[in-house]
Amino acid sequence: MxxxxxxxxxxxHPYTAGxxxxxxxxxxxxxxxxxxxxxxxALAAIRAAANAxxxxxxxxxxxILRQALARRHGLNVDQIFVGNGSDEVLALAFLALLRQPRxxxxxxxxxxxxxxxCQLYGIAYTNPPLDAEFRIHAEDYRRANGGIVLAHPNAxxxxxxxxxxxxxxxxxxxxxxxxVDEAYVDFGADSVVAWIREFPQLLVIQTLSKSRALAGxxxxxxxGDSHLIEALRVAKDCFNSYPxxxxxxxxxxxxxxxxxxxxxxxxxxxxxxxxxxxxxEGLGFAVIPSEANFVFATHPRQDAAKLQAxxxxxxxxxxxxxxxxxxxxxxISVGTDAQCDTLLQQLGEILGRSDLSR
Ligand SMILES: *Cc1c(COP(=O)(O)O)cnc(C)c1O
Numbered sequence: 001m002x003x004x005x006x007x008x009x010x011x012x013h014p015y016t017a018g019x020x021x022x023x024x025x026x027x028x029x030x031x032x033x034x035x036x037x038x039x040x041x042a043l044a045a046i047r048a049a050a051n052a053x054x055x056x057x058x059x060x061x062x063x064i065l066r067q068a069l070a071r072r073h074g075l076n077v078d079q080i081f082v083g084n085g086s087d088e089v090l091a092l093a094f095l096a097l098l099r100q101p102r103x104x105x106x107x108x109x110x111x112x113x114x115x116x117x118c119q120l121y122g123i124a125y126t127n128p129p130l131d132a133e134f135r136i137h138a139e140d141y142r143r144a145n146g147g148i149v150l151a152h153p154n155a156x157x158x159x160x161x162x163x164x165x166x167x168x169x170x171x172x173x174x175x176x177x178x179x180v181d182e183a184y185v186d187f188g189a190d191s192v193v194a195w196i197r198e199f200p201q202l203l204v205i206q207t208l209s210k211s212r213a214l215a216g217x218x219x220x221x222x223x224g225d226s227h228l229i230e231a232l233r234v235a236k237d238c239f240n241s242y243p244x245x246x247x248x249x250x251x252x253x254x255x256x257x258x259x260x261x262x263x264x265x266x267x268x269x270x271x272x273x274x275x276x277x278x279x280x281e282g283l284g285f286a287v288i289p290s291e292a293n294f295v296f297a298t299h300p301r302q303d304a305a306k307l308q309a310x311x312x313x314x315x316x317x318x319x320x321x322x323x324x325x326x327x328x329x330x331x332i333s334v335g336t337d338a339q340c341d342t343l344l345q346q347l348g349e350i351l352g353r354s355d356l357s358r
Contacts, residue, residue: 008122015116018319027342029333030317032155032184032294034213034269036336038251039261042214045254046247058249060241065249068256069221073193078226081233082252084243086183086207086220089232091117093203093222096235097177098123100146104176107136109326111155111181134159134288134296138169148173151181153189156321156331158290160189170199177228179203184292186211186266187273193223200225210293211266212255219244219252269293273334279344280332283351294333296326299351303358304328307350314346328358 018031037043062082070077083089094117098104103124106114118125128140134157141148148169153160161180170178178201185191185206193204203224209215222232236243244252255262277287277295285297298304308320308330319331332343 012119013116015113019317021317023315025315027316027335027339029294029335029339029343030319030331031215032210032292032333033215034210034265034293035334035339036213036265036268038213038217039255039258041258041261042212042251042255046217046251049247049250054246056246058242058244058246060237062244062249064253065219065221065244065256068253069223072256072259073223075193075196075223076226079196079223079229081222081224081229081236082244083220083222083232083236084240084248085209085218086181086205087113088218088243089205089220089222090114090179090181091120092232092235092239093177093179093205094118094121094123096231097179097203097228098147098149100176102144102146102176104147104149105141105143105145106149107154109134109154109157109323110149111151111183112321112323114149130154130157136161136165138165138172141169142172145173145176147177147179149179149181151183152192153184153187153291155184155292156294156319156326156329157288157296158184158292158294159288160291163190163192166192167195170195170202174201177201177203179205182206184210184294186262187293188270188291196224200227203228208252208255211269212262213265214251214255217248217251219248269334272337272340275337276332276334276340276344279340280347283344283347294331296329296331298329301357302351304330307347310350311343311346314350316343316346318343 065082066077066080069080099121103126105126105128108127108129130136180192182191182204196202203222205222207220280287280297285299288296304320308318311318
């Protein structure tokens with residue numbers, strides 16, 4: 001940084017994305033990407049959209065994608081917002097809904113982008129701690145607040161919210177927005193998208209990056225009462241009128257329509273997750289029950305940071321967070337069965353050594 005930087009940027013701590021190493025044969029289980037290819041129909045639609053029309057701006061309202069989402073969820077297009085990845089949708093939602101006089105609330109252990117947005121926008125926040133099993137309790141959120149943000153399932157734990165707790169929270173919290181980040185919801189948890197009809201304060205955010213295997217296309221969306229969606233549109237139009245390009249809109253709409261492929265891929269990931277969990281438990285790990293496409297695992301005798309470094313040396317990437325309460329855990333994305341087998345085999349060899357214990 002130097003004197004030309006805006007003063008507020010002098011001590012900003014941005015989000016650290018998982019590393020994207022380009023090593024042949026690398027087993028990449030560190031950023032929760034899908035190990036399978038996207039829908040062939042989505043790829044065909046992207047190819048077909050690569051034509052002379054690219055000289056024209058895309059539809060600023062992203063209507064073909066919002067219509068596909070409206071059909072799938074039985075909603076109106078005015079209840080749907082689309083953006084350049086759900087990280088962007090979250091950034092716009094924090095800007096448009098959560099800059100309030102009171103502090104916002106989110107758990108102490110959750111997606112580490114949330115505090116980054118708070119710092120960027122100067123939003124004060126309080127972090128009710130998850131319990132020892134990484135569960136949230138509705139009563140911890142029963143206090144005056146400027147908004148609530150919850151990931152369902154949570155990251156990096158993989159644990160889904162208990163829906164009766166969430167419903168109770170929404171019934172008591174009617175004066176501020178409640179954002180539910182469903183980036184991983186398609187891997188076994190029940191979505192609360194249908195609840196937006198009942199709760200005008202509820203905004204549900206989803207992405208194509210995980211369950212639709214389209215992290216590289218950058219498409220995310222939000223579902224909510226039309227008044228919330230309108231706030232997001234205002235925020236977008238103060239920032240970038242065209243967050244989704246023509247290729248992304250065409251590919252995303254086709255991906256949403258390919259329900260058969262989606263069902264097959266997500267079932268495969270869920271089956272592999274059960275297999276990976278059993279394999280890790282066989283090696284002595286304790287694994288948090290996961291409804292996501294990753295597992296959060298800890299070994300009673302091994303140092304997680306050292307395990308992560310040793311796996312990396314063997315070209316297997318997993319994620320470790322050097323943060324209080326979770327520094328003994330590894331977050332491991334569910335790969336193909338073959339990738340998970342290699343991970344388990346390498347872990348087995350590493351655990352056979354004694355110099356990594358804690
Ligand atoms: C991956 C992830 C996102 C962001 O996904 P995009 O690729 O930006 O759509 C949002 N929230 C959580 C909890 C995530 O893990």
